[in-house]
Amino acid sequence: MSEEPAPLRATGIDQSFGDVEVLSDVSLSVDRGEVAAIVGPNGSGKSTLLRILAGISPPDDGTVTVPADAGGARSLGFLPQRPAFREGFTARDTLGFYAQLLDGVDNEDVAETLDLVGLAGVADRAVGSLSGGMTRLLGLGQAVLGDPAVLILDEPGSGLDPAMVERLFGIVGNLAADGTAIVVASHELPAVEAHADTVFLLDEGDFLASGSPTALLEETGTETLSEAFLQIVGTRAGETTVRAGVGRRANETETGGKRDDE
Structure with a gap:
């Protein structure tokens, strides 16, 4: 990886919706040529974080920096969770x-x-x-x-068969090899384990763990990233991992009905 300053850096990101705190003092940086995966339970704030990193939604507090001149036609590319185009x-x-x-x-x-x-x-x-x-x-x-220079992908493998998921992550790996800094939120944990350089596990408003897939397996004493995920978030296989944000009142949706955040 390059010794140049990280082309994507976020510092002290806070985000709430009403009385629901979704992100609290979240920071990360992604180097050129790095594939950084954001994983976490449903409703943990992954999509909110990616929209902030992409400059689509301003955070309540904190800063995000991306290269102003990356040498290409654009500084940042973004794939939303539900892309929509003109059908005709x-x-x-x-x-x-x-x-x-x-x-x-x-x-x-x-x-x-x-x-x-x-x-x-x-x-x-x-x-x-x-x-x-x-x-x-x-x-x-x-x-x-x-x-x-920076590519942000929100659940790119959703709706794809296993072969296409592997093709997609292969594309991501090739782009990283060419120097692109990539952030991907994904529930496709086997693909993340195989292709990500760094994994950030988002839950309870912040990163509970981060490191290479190998480091997380060693830290948890598990054999797969899926097992490490379940251990870190404190659940057992088969239990629901749906989050309602931090500081939520009972029976409210995660964002007070305003968002359906993955």
């Missing part, structure tokens, strides 16, 4: 639209990106006819278009 556009037209918003990105880049994410064969199909998994791959294409 083709996959090629969709990426072509985003390419027009980026300096130096042309139709050749669009074609290369479609091939990268495995959609070259359906490039001229309307978005409305794509499966949910294909739509997510199109979202990944939108996120990587323009070679961003």
